[in-house]
Amino acid sequence: MTVTPFNALACPLDGQVLTLDGRALRCPSGHNFDIAKQGHVNLLPVQQKRSADPGDSKAMVAARQRFLSAGYYQPVADAVSAATLEDAPEGEPLACLDAGCGEGYYLRHLAGASNAPLSLMGLDISKWAVLAAARQSRPPSPPLGIRWAVGSNASLPVRSATLDRLLCMFGFPVVSEFQRALKPGGVWLQVEAGPEHLRELRDIIYPRLKAPRAEDADTPAGFTLASTQRVNDRATLRSAEEISDLLAMTPHLYRATAEGRERALALTSLSLSIDVVIKRWVKVG
Template structure:
């Protein structure tokens, strides 16, 4: 399987480090090994996606494996729910590739990682050579019809019709969303009244909810790791300089994870 041209939707063929379609639209493979399939006219800003500071914080935090239990469970679910000898898996909103590379290692599948952030994909491709990384929009997936056996979405949005178009018959979507108490202690520092996350299952057109489970555990963080966690979240925009300084200076900070993990299967 290869990519689909984001301009005319014809198949792309790789020749001499350039992807080209029958209409002669071309996209060069970067020296790091990824391909940028985000045309300028599809961008909403000059440099969409997470900024450099958020990227660095995310990488530092994930390198400590605080989310390893989630990473491992996603790989297990892919193995349990895809039955083809050779599966094709897409990680939407893959960031720096922490989950994506693990999927490739554990499932021995052809794995694609997609993110709107060029900086994220560049770093991912430098680090992980076992994944096909691309800069692209999750709202316009650069893949042909019925070509994916599984799609992983960790907090990532995507048009339902694009999921239905690209996922093969009997294929699956694995979603991860915040459950009720996710990062509760961190949010307590920022908001006077902390509301529990709504934990209702998303309805995805053309797919049936097959299973759902929660994964919850406390994280015992240093102050610097807690700061990195904050920087990974939208809460960082609401945190005062004093709160940030206090968090970074702490010797320890305990914070709960609470993930909702769901498997959807394409209806026949």
């Protein structure tokens, strides 16, 4: 695998080109963004912050990192990597952004899955997520050439029409920004929970299961649907810690009733359905 950091960056303050200058990224107007010693960069100006510590908390990020490292979602990672690499144009490295990358599990997996050159960036609004991602792709872990940045999907610090692929997994899509950042013919991979996903956990924490969300039939402006794929598997969690980590990394922790949470946290094993939907949206024009 040859992985290089994605470099077509835009200043989050004025959209001008950012260039690497020593250990910082700079725009022609002199806006300056230092690269931290762990290798990541903060491209989220205070003006774009809606709170002091936006996105997932340190505890949620740590729980997700522990849970994902156990490998239960590997079938999802395999399918997402394959869908990302499908129909990759030859020649130039495939430029791919993971928008809302969390602690970087899926991008690390993609880096290991490709023989072709890749140019990669992971972006998340949570500084804890980006720090965890940067730490896991530096020595003593094998160094990976992935760029990690704090930033928002609402205003991607990426130049227009520079991405071949954009991943948004269990995240917060901003269609107009995704459309702007992708090249014509580029692909947005929208990865979301299917109706059966973690059904057994939801059965325990909610007094009555909500009706499945109505399928969003609308096509996002500027895209056409190339394919929809479903990943179905089973996982058996074998400790209270794993169940607690899974609960902490999903929105269910906040939505569950207190009794529901207690019921789940009293368990020491849980067999679960994994049901994930991958949509490949191609940018038109």
